[in-house]
Amino acid sequence: MPVEFSVITYNVHSCVGKDGKSSPERIANVIAEFEPDIVALQELDIRLMRSGLADQAEIIAENLKMRYHFHPSFRLEEGLYGNAILSSHPMTFVKAAELPTLPGRMKIERRGVLWVEISTADRKMQVVNTHLGLKRRERLVQSELLLGPDWIGNPSSSGPLILCADLNALPISRVYKRFRKKLMDVQYANEASPKRTYPSSFPVARIDHIFVSSDVTIREVIVPRTRLTRLASDHLPVIVRAEIP
16 A cells, blocks of 8 residues: 655744744644644744743644654754754654865854654655755755765665755756656645645745655645735745655
């Protein structure tokens, strides 16, 4: 029997909504509506003054009753800032790393990548979550690493693979095309019409992506534009319902 599952990728903007309020509980409410099995989050604050010293990853995971792994992209004040993967299924940490930046640009916002293995039924899935830089040359360096033998090009990632990413890059970019050459963009499955994700109030760009390996079958893709999703973050979430043999 096929194994059915659903995934959300979501840049939560430190859980700060368009109203200026920081609310991880509101982000959890957005996610809960779609009852996902796997959640990839970018831009989470952990114990930072600007977000009330909250551990946003833990709060969201507790609200959703999910396991989670958090990886800091860098330290800020006395806290952390980075990405997380949550799952309702057993999850094993594989690896995490800081992504490279350009020489002479060490003071810019650092980026990271997190890889976990998720066990569902009798299958294991590899899930990678990342957030690339703002500069084009920086993203090219980062994408080269991610597609290389230490990450997506690693034989360990050859099973069902899901890559969730805020690429900060449009589908016309070289970076996006590099990933598309290796993996399938879920928004192009089933002859779907791709939907933009940023900014949430009036999306004009598609920079938030889910890519999958060829052994994953896409059943449905949703980019919800509701009152809540337009308010909760400056990005819209991307949800995919899929199955593996």
